[in-house]
Amino acid sequence: MLMPNNLIAKSLEYINQSDQGLVEIKKLQQAQEVISSIYRQQKGTSFLTTNEQVKAYFIARMPATFASIYQCLSELPFENPPQTLLDLGAGPGTATLAAIEKWSSLKESTMVESHKLMFEFNQKLFSFLNLSTSINHLQADLTKITFRKSFDLVVLGYVLGELQNEEQLKVVENAWNVTSRFLLIVLPGTPFDYDIQMKTRDFLISKGGFVLAPCPHQKECPLKRTKDWCHFSVRLNRTKVHQKIKQATLAYEDEKYSYLLFSKEPVEHLSKRIIKKPIQRAGHVIMDLCTLEGIKREIISRKDKASYKKALKTDWGEIWSDTDN
Ligand SMILES: C[S@@+](CC[C@H](N)C(=O)[O-])C[C@H]1O[C@@H](n2cnc3c(N)ncnc32)[C@H](O)[C@@H]1O
Numbered sequence: 544m545l546m547p548n549n550l551i552a553k554s555l556e557y558i559n560q561s562d563q564g565l566v567e568i569k570k571l572q573q574a575q576e577v578i579s580s581i582y583r584q585q586k587g588t589s590f591l592t593t594n595e596q597v598k599a600y601f602i603a604r605m606p607a608t609f610a611s612i613y614q615c616l617s618e619l620p621f622e623n624p625p626q627t628l629l630d631l632g633a634g635p636g637t638a639t640l641a642a643i644e645k646w647s648s649l650k651e652s653t654m655v656e657s658h659k660l661m662f663e664f665n666q667k668l669f670s671f672l673n674l675s676t677s678i679n680h681l682q683a684d685l686t687k688i689t690f691r692k693s694f695d696l697v698v699l700g701y702v703l704g705e706l707q708n709e710e711q712l713k714v715v716e717n718a719w720n721v722t723s724r725f726l727l728i729v730l731p732g733t734p735f736d737y738d739i740q741m742k743t744r745d746f747l748i749s750k751g752g753f754v755l756a757p758c759p760h761q762k763e764c765p766l767k768r769t770k771d772w773c774h775f776s777v778r779l780n781r782t783k784v785h786q787k788i789k790q791a792t793l794a795y796e797d798e799k800y801s802y803l804l805f806s807k808e809p810v811e812h813l814s815k816r817i818i819k820k821p822i823q824r825a826g827h828v829i830m831d832l833c834t835l836e837g838i839k840r841e842i843i844s845r846k847d848k849a850s851y852k853k854a855l856k857t858d859w860g861e862i863w864s865d866t867d868n
Pocket residue numbers: 587588589605608609631632633634635636637638655656657658661683684685686699700701702705706
């Protein structure tokens with residue numbers, strides 16, 4: 544899928560015209576190095592201490608979280624898209640931007656963020672963007688906040704891993720209680736985050752939730768007792784400034800992520816999920832699939848013309864449906 548990034552491009556105009564602008568590229572490179580070191584030490588965003596670090600997050604990290612969240616939003620049913628969004632641990636407003644990029648019809652987004660500098664950046668950015676979606680900003684701690692109304696879609700984007708173990712399910716429960724339709728949780732695609740994903744999945748199923756994606760069933764994850772873990776990948780183009788700040792030679796990067804999309808309504812599971820990059824060999828494509836019956840490897844032969852043609856175009860993370868092969 545080609546990743547649309549119109550709102551990222553527009554947001555970069557804000558950075559370009561705001562205070563020191565991009566003339567300070569050296570400072571942003573240094574800030575990016577600090578962020579990388581913070582992440583290497585498995586510390587969270589609360590360790591960002593300067594406006595340059597927040598800007599560097601926006602330019603060099605947010606496009607990847609935007610891309611994976613956008614990809615996950617594509618798993619929601621096409622008809623009747625959400626009208627109201629609650630973006631928890633919003634950072635610069637990533638899930639909100641991804642949702643508006645996807646559905647320009649989104650009526651309202653409420654963003655909750657505790658980090659002062661990130662919160663202020665977010666407020667100024669959205670004031671600059673002046674979008675038709677109604678935007679509410681709340682500077683608050685997710686572990687303490689309560690809501691008086693519900694939202695069609697609640698997103699926890701790259702935030703659960705920043706909470707204490709004992710806070711994670713409390714925040715998930717609050718998020719689940721406050722959604723009227725869907726809850727999306729996105730995490731980095733590491734084995735560490737897979738453990739959080741599994742704990743959350745079990746918890747939401749116990750609360751009566753229905754897994755919409757990525758799992759094609761409600762049973763125990765068949766990867767749980769293996770060395771593997773459930774994760775996916777999205778490719779995004781780097782802007783020139785993104786490349787400069789990371790001092791990167793490639794004009795793109797691949798973001799590995801994992802996610803859970805839960806629905807309040809029952810879900811009919813008819814498909815299989817492609818859980819690894821399909822392997823294209825001469826005359827056949829090898830697909831590793833998560834199915835109702837567990838993990839299965841299917842070999843799609845060139846002889847089966849329609850399926851083979853489809854397999855060549857289908858990628859890791861997408862669904863593989865027998866019904867329309
Ligand atoms: C890794 S960033 C992700 C930001 C954004 N959701 C994204 O996907 O790009 C995590 C965000 O969650 C915020 N956060 C962490 N703990 C929080 C808490 N207890 N309450 C509110 N926000 C929190 C951090 O300040 C940070 O902005």
